[in-house]
Amino acid sequence: MSDVILEFRQVGRVFTETAEPVTLFQGLDWSLNRGDSVAIMGESGTGKSTLLHLAAALDQPTSGSVWLEGQEISRMGEKALSPLRTRSVGLVFQFHFLLKEFSVLENVLLPSWLAGTPKKAATERALALLERVGLSHRLGHFPGQLSGGERQRAALARALINDPPLLLADEPTGNLDEKNAELVQNLLLELSADAKKTLLLVTHDRSFAARAGYCLHLRGGQLVRP
Amino acid sequence: MSPGLGLKLGWTAFRSRGRGEARFLWSSSLALALGLVPLVLVLAIADGMIEGISSRTIETSLSHDQAWPLVSTPKVDPETALKVVPGFRSALREQQGFALAFSAGARLGVSLRGVEARWALDPGVRRFLKADSGSLTFPNARSAWVGRESAVKLRLKVGDTVKLLTTRSVGTLSAPRVTSLTVAAIVSVGYEELDRLWVFVPVETSLTLLDSAENPVFWGLKSDRPLAESAAFLHEVRSALGSDWQVYSWQSTGRSQFLNYQATRFLLLVVMALILLVSAVNISTSMVTLVQQRRQETAILKALGGSTGLIRSQFLVLGLGAGTVGTAVGMAAGVAVALGINGLISGLETVLNGLSALRAWISGQPFTATRLLDPAYYLESLPVKFDVPLLVLVAFGTIALAALASAVPAWRASRQRPLDVLRRA
Numbered sequence: 001m002s003d004v005i006l007e008f009r010q011v012g013r014v015f016t017e018t019a020e021p022v023t024l025f026q027g028l029d030w031s032l033n034r035g036d037s038v039a040i041m042g043e044s045g046t047g048k049s050t051l052l053h054l055a056a057a058l059d060q061p062t063s064g065s066v067w068l069e070g071q072e073i074s075r076m077g078e079k080a081l082s083p084l085r086t087r088s089v090g091l092v093f094q095f096h097f098l099l100k101e102f103s104v105l106e107n108v109l110l111p112s113w114l115a116g117t118p119k120k121a122a123t124e125r126a127l128a129l130l131e132r133v134g135l136s137h138r139l140g141h142f143p144g145q146l147s148g149g150e151r152q153r154a155a156l157a158r159a160l161i162n163d164p165p166l167l168l169a170d171e172p173t174g175n176l177d178e179k180n181a182e183l184v185q186n187l188l189l190e191l192s193a194d195a196k197k198t199l200l201l202v203t204h205d206r207s208f209a210a211r212a213g214y215c216l217h218l219r220g221g222q223l224v225r226p
Numbered sequence: 227m228s229p230g231l232g233l234k235l236g237w238t239a240f241r242s243r244g245r246g247e248a249r250f251l252w253s254s255s256l257a258l259a260l261g262l263v264p265l266v267l268v269l270a271i272a273d274g275m276i277e278g279i280s281s282r283t284i285e286t287s288l289s290h291d292q293a294w295p296l297v298s299t300p301k302v303d304p305e306t307a308l309k310v311v312p313g314f315r316s317a318l319r320e321q322q323g324f325a326l327a328f329s330a331g332a333r334l335g336v337s338l339r340g341v342e343a344r345w346a347l348d349p350g351v352r353r354f355l356k357a358d359s360g361s362l363t364f365p366n367a368r369s370a371w372v373g374r375e376s377a378v379k380l381r382l383k384v385g386d387t388v389k390l391l392t393t394r395s396v397g398t399l400s401a402p403r404v405t406s407l408t409v410a411a412i413v414s415v416g417y418e419e420l421d422r423l424w425v426f427v428p429v430e431t432s433l434t435l436l437d438s439a440e441n442p443v444f445w446g447l448k449s450d451r452p453l454a455e456s457a458a459f460l461h462e463v464r465s466a467l468g469s470d471w472q473v474y475s476w477q478s479t480g481r482s483q484f485l486n487y488q489a490t491r492f493l494l495l496v497v498m499a500l501i502l503l504v505s506a507v508n509i510s511t512s513m514v515t516l517v518q519q520r521r522q523e524t525a526i527l528k529a530l531g532g533s534t535g536l537i538r539s540q541f542l543v544l545g546l547g548a549g550t551v552g553t554a555v556g557m558a559a560g561v562a563v564a565l566g567i568n569g570l571i572s573g574l575e576t577v578l579n580g581l582s583a584l585r586a587w588i589s590g591q592p593f594t595a596t597r598l599l600d601p602a603y604y605l606e607s608l609p610v611k612f613d614v615p616l617l618v619l620v621a622f623g624t625i626a627l628a629a630l631a632s633a634v635p636a637w638r639a640s641r642q643r644p645l646d647v648l649r650r651a
Contacts, residue, residue, distance in 0.1 A: 058529060058645045078534050086531030093648065097526045113231050114531045158530075 005069060005166055005198050006032040006055055012063035013050055024050055025221040027064070034165065037192060037199035039209035041226070042218035048202040051218065052170050055200060056089050057081050069165065086115045090159030090197075092188070094171035096151035098143040098158070104130065105139040108157045115162050122161065129157040133187055149180030156187055160195065167197045173205065185211065232539030235527070236547065251548045254505075254512040258552030259559060261505035262624060265498035266560025266617065271567065272494055274609030276487045282415045283483065284453065285350030288476045289446030291460055293317065293467060300470035304445045311462045313451035318342045321432045323441035326391040327372075327425060329380045336376055337423045338390065340432020340443075348448055360384035360411030364428045370407040374414040375422035382409050390425070392435040405435055447473075502624060505552070506631040513545050513635035524639050525647035534640035541636035542629060549628020553621050561612070568607045571598050 011028040014021050024047035032038060040048050053059035054066050057073040066074040069088055073081065098107045105126060112122035130136050133153040143151055152172060159167060169188060173181035185208050192199040201212055209215045216223040284290065293304050304317035321340035326333060345351060346362035355362065358374055370390075372382055382388055386409050393400040407427060415421045427435070429443070449459045453476075460475045467473060477484065517524070524537055563570070575598045586593035599608065 053645055056529070058648070082528075082531050082533040084531070085529065091529060097522075097529070097648070099523055099526060110527075111530050113234075114527075114533075114536070 003033045004031045004067075005034045006200070007067040008051075008054070008064065009067065010064035011054065011061045011066060011074075013047065013054065013059070014062045023221065025061075028221060028223070030223050032198060032200060034198055035196050037189070037197075037201070037213040039201045039203055039212035039215045040218055040223070041203065041206070041209050041215060046218045047221065048218050049170050052168050052200065052202050055166070056091055056168050057085060083115075086111055087162055088164050088166060090162070090164040090167045092152075092155050092159045092167070092169040092172045094174040096143065096148075096155040098151055098154055100143050103140050103142055104135055104146070104154050107143065107154055108161055111158060111162045117162065125163075126157070126161055129160055130154075132191065133157050134183075147180070149176055149183060152176060152180070152184050153187060156184065156191070160191060160197075163195065165198060167192050167199045169199065169201045169203075171203055172201075173203070173208065181205075181208075232536055233543050235536070235540040236543030250512040250515055251544060252551075254509045255548045255552035255555065257508045258502070258505040258549060258624065258628065259556035261498075261501045262553060262556025262620075263560040263563055265495075265502060265620065266557060267564050267567065268494045268498055269616065269620070270561075270564035270610045270612055271608050272491045273613050274611035276491060277611050278609040279417055279420070280480075280484065280487065282354045282417050282420055283480055284476045285348075286354050286415050287420060288479045289320075290449050290453070290456060290476055291447040291463055292474045292479055293445040293447055293463070294442065294472045294474070295444075295470060296472055297470050300467075302467060302470070304447070304467060304471070307466050307468075308447070308463060311449075311459070311466050313449045313455075313459060314463075315448040315450050316344075316348060317445045317447050318345050318348075319429045319443050320345070320446050321429055321436055321438075321441055321443045323392070323432070323436040325425065325435065327376065327380055327388055328391070329382055329386065329388050332380045334376055334379050335423070336373075336390075336425045338392070338432060338436065339424060339426050340429035340436070341426055342429050345446075350448060354415045355413055356416070357411040357413050360409070362411055362413070365408075365410055367428055367431050368405075368407050369410040369428070371411040371413045371424075371426040372409050373421045373424035374412055375418055376425060377409070377412045382412070384409050384412060388425070390427075390435060394435075394437045395439065403435065405431075407431075502627065506624075506627040509545055509548055509552075509628050510631035510635060512548070513541060513632045514638075516544065517541060517635045517639040520639070521642065521647045524642055525644035528642070528644040529648060537640040537642075538636045541639050542632050545632020545636070546625065546629045549625045549631075552628065553624045556624075557617065557621055564610045564612070567610065571608070574598060 008028050008030045011030075012026050013024045015024070040051060042048050050059060054061055054074070055068070057066070057068070057076065061074050064074075065072050068084065071084070073084060076084070098104075099110065102110065105123075108126045108130060109122055112126070127136065127139075130139060133156055135150060135153055135157070138146060138150060138154075143154070146154065152175075156172070159169075167188075172188060173184050176184060185205075188199070188201075189211055191197075199212065201209070203209050215226055217226050308314045308317055319340075319342055323338050325336050325338040327336045328334070343364050346355065357371070360371070362371065370388060372380070372388065377383070380388060387406050388409055390405050390407060391402060392405070393402050395401070413421065413424070413426070433443070447463060449456070451459050456475050456477070460473060464471075464473050527537060575596060578596050578598075582596060583593050585591075
């Protein structure tokens with residue numbers, strides 16, 4: 001198995017929907033090794049989230065290619081991307097994006113349903129994860145009945161339910177108060193380290209970034225060491 | 227992917243809180259159900275009426291078949307010759323023509339029917355032809371049975387005398403003849419359009435009143451076989467009677483009438499189908515709204531790896547669910563309304579007449595009773611007949627229509643790019 005889990009080859013991303021085309025990347029070459037944890041920092045509008053979306057195959061580059069676990073995901077159709085998103089990537093956004101009609105347990109189980117994981121094994125793993133993030137007493141609650149920090153912890157458990165090799169987190173603590181932010185940061189870093197996940201983290205928080213394995217700055221469409 | 231996941235995701239919309247998704251779906255179902263009720267009702271009543279009118283027409287007017295002699299003295303007598311035909315019941319002479327009937331100060335053009343006395347004993351005739359007063363016998367050759375409406379217009383009752391003016395050819399001239407008859411019965415088949423101008427006399431009497439050259443005698447044939455087997459019966463009758471006779475089936479003698487019924491039924495169905503189509507459009511509109519409202523959920527599902535098939539299936543499940551619920555409710559309500567339609571009309575008539583009576587009492591005007599089912603146009607009560615295979619077809623067609631109406635919104639939802647929504651959130 002290759003050490004590289006994620007690779008950007010000559011990636012360009014230009015947004016043409018605006019009046020003036022906006023170029024975020026031009027010929028970006030970058031790779032992420034398996035098991036690494038990296039924090040991406042940079043000013044607003046430099047393309048940090050877009051980088052993450054490209055890695056999750058939610059967006060496609062205007063030029064170049066993105067490779068995940070040896071597969072060129074930037075050329076894949078929706079049919080092939082669905083199982084890839086389910087099994088290879090765990091996503092945590094700034095907003096929790098839990099389904100409001102589903103309970104906490106159901107929300108955490110949702111990716112396992114999409115992956116077709118046997119019910120018993122999935123439920124055991126979901127319960128263990130919810131225990132780990134401190135929500136075992138909230139299994140039957142709905143997102144509307146949880147605090148912001150609890151929702152984000154549930155989202156973190158959901159991201160890990162299918163045991164994906166790559167965890168992508170986009171400002172996961174951006175909407176939280178200091179105490180809850182610290183709790184979520186600790187959980188994110190500990191859980192990814194314990195499970196030997198590759199973590200790609202986008203954040204504005206320097207102290208949070210400093211806790212990652214290494215930190216990169218996105219400047220002028222290129223990733224550079226600070 | 228779990229096979230029931232689309233169903234589970236779709237079902238969540240029904241138990242969702244706060245955005246009225248369930249309300250959208252329930253109202254779509256209700257609209258579909260309301261569209262189905264008149265369709266089932268019209269279908270049941272149209273079928274019942276067509277069957278009721280057709281049966282009355284065949285049994286009391288057209289006969290199952292008619293045998294017309296092509297020569298003045300045919301080689302065979304129908305009654306004797308047809309005894310060999312399986313299912314043959316009777317062959318009775320009949321003569322039909324027109325006459326002017328008049329009585330105390332009233333006159334009316336009538337359809338004169340000369341029939342044999344035992345015609346009224348035929349089970350098919352007895353089933354439908356009823357005597358309001360008097361009895362269905364001819365006490366003598368100068369007796370007549372008068373249709374209910376004719377009796378009202380001519381102010382006749384049993385025992386009264388009615389005069390008939392007929393014409394017969396004498397050489398090149400037409401000679402009028404007036405004959406006095408005694409009313410032996412006032413009759414009705416329960417469908418005024420059919421019997422309002424009928425005056426029955428013994429066929430021996432009609433032979434003296436009508437010109438046989440212009441109004442030839444024919445034989446009305448009856449069979450014990452189901453009407454569906456009439457083609458086989460007709461074939462055997464033709465073989466038994468030979469070339470001296472021309473035989474017509476009820477389908478050919480009443481062809482234009484029956485085609486008219488079928489065309490009316492078809493047009494009614496088309497109108498009702500259009501109502502259903504509008505209901506299906508309503509489902510489609512609700513689904514479009516639902517797809518719009520659930521954009522974020524759809525985006526989340528896709529971001530988590532939900533396939534386009536899953537996204538499509540959850541909306542199709544919703545449309546199908548709304549369609550199935552609407553169809554079940556509409557069918558049940560339609561059948562219930564159809565079964566109770568005569569009671570409903572009677573109740574409505576009572577209420578309307580009560581209000582009219584009250585208004586008449588207050589204003590001092592005379593009260594005139596309202597009849598919602600005017601026997602001039604309808605059977606005296608609305609007959610109801612359920613064509614079960616057709617109703618099943620309508621039910622499945624409606625559900626399919628609902629699924630089809632959801633297909634386009636479902637497809638559009640599956641094409642949604644998750645990032646477009648997630649970025650805005």
